[in-house]
Amino acid sequence: MAEAFIYDHVRTPRGRGKKDGALHEVPAVRLAATTLEALRERNGLDTSRVDDVILGCVDPVGEAGGDIARAAVFDADYDTSVPGMQINRFCASGLDAVNMAAAQVMSGQHKLVIAGGVESMSRIGLGASGGAWPIDPMVAVPSYFMPQGVSADLIATKYGFSRTDCDAYAVESQKRAAKAWNKGRFEKSVVPVKDINGITILDRDEHMRPETDMQSLGALNPSFEMMGAMGGFDGVAIQAHPELESVRHVHHAGNSSGIVDGAAAVLIGSSSAGRSAGLKPRGRIKAFANIGSEPALMLTGPVDVTEKLLKNAKMTMKDIDLVEINEAFASVVLRYQQAFKLDPEIVNVNGGAIAMGHPLGATGAMILGTVLDELERRDLNTAIVTLCIGAGMGTATIIERV
DSSP, X not given: OOOEEEEEEEEOOOEESSTTSTTTTSOHHHHHHHHHHHHHHHHTOOGXXXXXXXXXXXXXXXXXXXXXXXXXXXHTTOOTTOOEEEEOBTBTHHHHHHHHHHHHHHTTSOSEEEEEEEEETTTSOTTTTOOHHHHOHHHHTTTTOOOHHHHHHHHHHHHTOOHHHHHHHHHHHHHHHHHHHHTTTTTTTBOOEEOTTSOEEEOSOSSOOTTOOHHHHHTSOOSSHHHHHHSSHHHHHHHHOTTOSOOOOOOOGGXXXXXXXXXXXXXXXXXXXXXXXXXXOOEEEEEEEEEEOOTXXXXXXXXXXXXXXXXXXXXXXXXXXXXXEOOSBHHHHHHHHHHHTOOGGGBSXXXXXXXXXXXXXXXXXXHHHHHHHHHHHHTOOEEEEEEEETTTEEEEEEEEEO
């Protein structure tokens, strides 16, 4: 089986996912096209060599619908021979796009593929694409449907994480993200978003609040307490986990992922494709896996899929130098660290989605690129990238630096 190499990756900065956010005026297809253009220009890429473009998008409706990957190919002025495919596995869509691209290369069916994702959350509202899971009783009842924030609070309750624990983690995420930006650790990979006149709209993650401290977070009310009580979801949580007497609501806007706009793209190919195109590999996709996890807890999938992936790869956590796990909610990361007894100093070392935001379809590709850059900066070898997923799933990928 052929190896799948990572030749380059880029991302846009993340803009606040509101109408006053810097990227609100930019359609999702333009965000995606920005990353495709950057890969072409940075690598002198003959786009006729690209066999496919795979992009995650969680709410592919309206202007983001209709196979946004193919539309981005047109907008970026790639060769018309380049096809495109949009995929959706909720929050892991961007990482799954990378894994699908790697599988195409490993199987020998394709030689050079671009994978990533895009989400314009300021223009296409969260949940705009709907679905049976939250509204069809035949689906919602047996899966213990509840909002993700209530599930995050359920995780905190079940595994013993306090409001202080979650807030402290959030403060650290903000500090690490600010330090990473100030030290120039994202400069290699972040490409600015420009308007039609070539004027830069945004060149830095907009959601960060580096001044965040325990006092400012302590003033915030729990976001999901009323939803849990008035909406009846606390009852659903306890029905699924009767060992608990109640749900402690500890999450709020400050220790949960931010709603943002953004896009990312990763150039993946075989060794022969890289040589033909004059490209130097930076990393390789070693292994990847997906799994379904307990739907009430919903967001513990990273633990389950990591266990599966390490077993399949015949590895242990001792073989992993860095971990990048999406900060959907603070309790998600705290549970992962607890389950594997991890040193926090190797987890999300440059901050994460609590500080910088979570553009749903793009985040998986973004954090894969972030950890590859960090492996290079630290002269380390191996990292695992993982995300929790709505409806109870997990996706994980092991990469190695070349």
